[in-house]
Amino acid sequence: MSLSSAAGSAASSAISSPSIAAAAHVNINHINRNNTVRKWVLKRRPRGVFDPDLDAELVTSQYEYESPELQTHTHTHTNTLSHTHQPPPPPLELGDTQVVVEPTMLSVDAFLRTMMADGAYHGSLPIGSTFPALGYGRVVQAGVRSRHRIGTTVAGMLEASDRVVVESNAVVRAIGLPIPGFPKHASLGLLGITCGMTAYCGVFCVASRPPRRGETVVVTGAAGAVGSIAVQLCQSTGARVVAVAGGPQKKEYLLQTLGCDGVIDYKCTDRSLREQIAETCPNGIDFVYDNVGGRVLNALLYNINANARVVICGAISQYSGKLHNNHNGNGDKTIHYDYDCCGAEGPSNYLKLAEKGAEMRGFNVMQHIAKLPLMLLGMVYLWARGKVTLAVHVEEGLERFPRALQKLFTGETIGKTLVRVRAD
Numbered sequence: 001m002s003l004s005s006a007a008g009s010a011a012s013s014a015i016s017s018p019s020i021a022a023a024a025h026v027n028i029n030h031i032n033r034n035n036t037v038r039k040w041v042l043k044r045r046p047r048g049v050f051d052p053d054l055d056a057e058l059v060t061s062q063y064e065y066e067s068p069e070l071q072t073h074t075h076t077h078t079n080t081l082s083h084t085h086q087p088p089p090p091p092l093e094l095g096d097t098q099v100v101v102e103p104t105m106l107s108v109d110a111f112l113r114t115m116m117a118d119g120a121y122h123g124s125l126p127i128g129s130t131f132p133a134l135g136y137g138r139v140v141q142a143g144v145r146s147r148h149r150i151g152t153t154v155a156g157m158l159e160a161s162d163r164v165v166v167e168s169n170a171v172v173r174a175i176g177l178p179i180p181g182f183p184k185h186a187s188l189g190l191l192g193i194t195c196g197m198t199a200y201c202g203v204f205c206v207a208s209r210p211p212r213r214g215e216t217v218v219v220t221g222a223a224g225a226v227g228s229i230a231v232q233l234c235q236s237t238g239a240r241v242v243a244v245a246g247g248p249q250k251k252e253y254l255l256q257t258l259g260c261d262g263v264i265d266y267k268c269t270d271r272s273l274r275e276q277i278a279e280t281c282p283n284g285i286d287f288v289y290d291n292v293g294g295r296v297l298n299a300l301l302y303n304i305n306a307n308a309r310v311v312i313c314g315a316i317s318q319y320s321g322k323l324h325n326n327h328n329g330n331g332d333k334t335i336h337y338d339y340d341c342c343g344a345e346g347p348s349n350y351l352k353l354a355e356k357g358a359e360m361r362g363f364n365v366m367q368h369i370a371k372l373p374l375m376l377l378g379m380v381y382l383w384a385r386g387k388v389t390l391a392v393h394v395e396e397g398l399e400r401f402p403r404a405l406q407k408l409f410t411g412e413t414i415g416k417t418l419v420r421v422r423a424d
Contacts, residue, residue, distance in 0.1 A: 213238030391415025
C-alpha cells in the first residue's frame with residue numbers, strides 16, 4: 001500500500017463527509033472561482049536550515065476559460081463576479097480516472113525537509129516540483145471513470161496548492177466517526193499516518209516489547225505532533241515518562257498539560273544534558289522513543305539499562321544538515337553546513353547497546369501498514385477513554401505553508417501543525 005492510500009485510509013475514519021452531490025448541486029460557496037491556481041514549489045535545495053524566502057516559491061498559473069452556457073456579469077463597484085452568474089471553476093486537464101481536489105486542510109510534516117535533499121529515503125523532490133502534503137478537500141472536477149463524484153470530500157496525499165489533480169484511487173472518500181466531539185482534523189493528527197499512527201506504531205509495534213508499568217521511558221521531541229502523542233501512549237501503559245523538549249513554554253505544557261514525570265530541557269544553559277538525565281532518570285532508562293537524534297540521543301544512551309529498547313522514529317536535529325566550525329590560517333572561525341541531510345550523524349557511544357544488551361531499531365510506519373486497522377482502533381479507544389489528545393496549531397491560508405514548515409524546525413509550535421487552505 002502506498003503512503004497516499006494508507007494516509008487516505010486513516011483519513012477516511014476521521015472526517016465528516018457532506019452528502020454526495022451532482023455537479024449541478026455543489027455548493028458554490030465552497031469553490032474557488034478564480035481562474036488561477038497557486039502552488040508552492042521547491043525553488044532550490046536548502047543550504048542548511050530551510051528558508052521560506054529562498055527555498056520555496058509561490059507560483060501562479062492562469063487558465064483561460066469561457067462558458068458558453070453561463071453569462072458572467074461584473075459589479076463595477078466591487079470588480080467581483082456576481083453570485084448568481086458565476087461559472088464553475090475553470091477545468092484542468094485530467095485523465096478519465098483522475099479528479100481535481102480543492103484542499104481544505106493540509107498537514108505540515110518534517111519528512112518534507114528530507115525530500116529537499118538529493119538521495120532522500122522518502123524520495124527526492126525535483127527542483128520546481130510542488131510540495132506534497134497530506135490533506136483533505138472537496139472534489140470539484142472528475143474524470144468520466146473516476147471513483148469519486150463532484151462534491152465528495154476525499155483525503156490522501158495532495159499538494160500545497162489551490163487545486164490538485166490526482167488519480168481517484170489515490171484518495172479515499174472521507175467518512176465520519178459517530179463519536180461526539182471527535183475532531184474533524186483527526187485524520188491529519190491523532191489518526192494521521194505521519195502523526196498518530198507513527199506514534200502508535202513506534203510505541204507498540206517496533207521494539208521487542210512495548211513499555212510496561214514501572215519502567216522509565218524517555219520521549220524526545222516530546223512537544224511535537226508525534227512526540228506528544230507518544231508521551232501519552234507510553235503513559236497509558238503505566239510507565240514513568242520523561243520528556244525531552246526545548247524552552248520553558250514546552251516544559252510547562254509537558255508537565256502541566258500532559259502530566260510528564262519529568263522534563264529534560266535541551267536548551268537549558270545551567271545544566272548539561274547528562275546532568276538533567278541523571279536527575280530525571282535516577283534508575284536509568286528502559287525505553288527510548290527518539291525523534292531527534294544527534295547529541296540528545298548520544299546523551300541518553302549513557303543512561304540506558306540492561307535490555308533497554310531504543311526506537312528510532314526520526315532525527316529532526318539532523319534534517320537541516322550538519323554544522324561545522326572551522327578555523328582558517330588567520331585564526332578566524334568560519335561556519336558551514338553539510339547540506340546533505342541524509343548524512344545524519346549517528347551516536348558515538350553506540351557500544352553502550354552491546355554493554356547493556358540493549359536493542360536499537362528504526363522504523364517507517366509504512367513497514368507496518370498491515371497493522372493500520374488495529375492501530376486506528378487502538379487510538380480511537382484510547383481517545384474515547386480520555387487517554388490521548390493532541391494540541392493543534394493552525395496557520396490560515398495557503399500562503400502560510402512554507403512558514404508553517406519552517407516552524408517545525410525552529411520549535412515555535414506545540415503539537416500538530418496544519419494549514420487551512422479554505423473554510424470547511
